[in-house]
Amino acid sequence: MNTYDTIISFAKKTINEEAKAIAYLEELIDEEFAEAVNTIHHSNGRVIITGIGKSAIIASKIVATMNSTGTPAVFMHAADAIHGDLGSILIDDIVICISKSGNTPEIKVLVPLIKNFKNTLIGITSNKDSFLAKEADYILHAFVEREACPNNLAPTTSTTAQLVMGDAVAVSLLHLKGFSSKDFAKYHPGGALGKKLYLRVSDITTVNEKPKVAPDSDISTVIVEMTEKRLGATAVVDDNKIIGIITDGDLRRMLTTNTSFDGLTAKDIMSSNPKRIDHKALAIDALDRLEEYGISHLLAEKNGNYAGLLHIHDLIREGIL
Template structure:
């Protein structure tokens, strides 16, 4: 038990240290940050993000975030840049260099080469007296008092600060560009995230059968239709219009209510005014409707015409839930 408490204590201390460092970044933001964002926004090129060691890993993450939120970006390892990869940087590109100390040998070697190309340089560093800070056109201060590592050696708090600053850059650019959820979907077509942004009811309904019975259909016909179409529901039609639904629950309630079901029809056991959704509705919105109404199915309509059923299980299978 003591060992468990000790482990939790270390974890909490680590999170507290890193959390405070990230919050402290707000006090370190100044006009340099705003000018850096504006310059990237006005640039006709890409954002080339570079670093070495742990900073290189954070640089890769920042590149991924920028690309996914509408700002073209590419990663360039600082060590590789001076051995042939400097050609990555094109005429209108903005270069972002990450370095806690701002004085690593690779960064020192890279800076004059960037200047030769006349590309604007944004430095993200925790050392405002470093070569990187002094030579950068814009400096973003990621100073941290200490690493979460008890020896104050392993990059932990400092890399969290770098990542948070990169996120701040990306989100500012996202909002200034008016980058919408529809735009986001273009860059995230796969997985559950993408599906939440683009999958519509029409994409699901087309794979389901279309259960329906006439308002005067007898109970056996209703039960067979529900069973065969395997959606736990059937629409009830009159003159080609939906007038109600019969669900598995309606069948159970009928059996509890009536001793003799001979002569009963769909009209006698249906639920009027069924819950419905338009085929153009996002699947994630349909899921919200099901959850709010505490039901399992919605009838789907296309321009007022009944086209099928979307079931909760469909949304689960698609990874929406």
């Protein structure tokens, strides 16, 4: 077996072993899981998630997922907790502690302290007979038979199982809260989804150049305007009212149908009644219109007046497409 075949074989084996472990987690979702999630849902506090080593990294990721889906969460490293960070836990907070073995020294020190604070403690562990499992109010059983690591040492399958269990909690809470895509966008205003829900045509056209020519402008004026504004088109306006558009395609058609350009004006080569959109329309609606008509440009209007030009590349740049 050559080197590439060996790599492919080990990679597939790793994925297969982790996939089996994750599939088994479905059988471990029970009423205790539901009670734990319901407790979080009805809590007036935040979710504090803690762990040590690789479990701490997973805890941090679950915190990020919860925060982005409407459940306020805070990461607390188990080692730092016993050196002052316990002060970040408020009376109504729920603590989730993640540990594969549930028996690490840091966990054995931390858990009694949390219990003294009277906070609800949820454990995510592979070992239901562990110290953490026995002390926690609720256990989310993230059992794995062995790690994908051939030495059964490096946290691989176990951390994947922890992450999936955390996702199961976060998504369950999302459904209980009725958390919608619009809610999600509030926490991701700079992401693609946020832009689809909030970015408007005017947000783009106001920073774009605004190419325009008069109906009687000669062809050289048209070409200069399109070249300088670099949007591949120009509006043709009369008293700031849109009457047409000239695109690169219109110029190419002009070249193939005319041997002389003397006397030609913008109105002679423009496309009349071009597609347009209100400047306050959502950018995603502009994309729908571009795709519907199979065009690359839309002219924006404000109160019936020319307000700018939108190119499909603008939407690609913004991550809308």
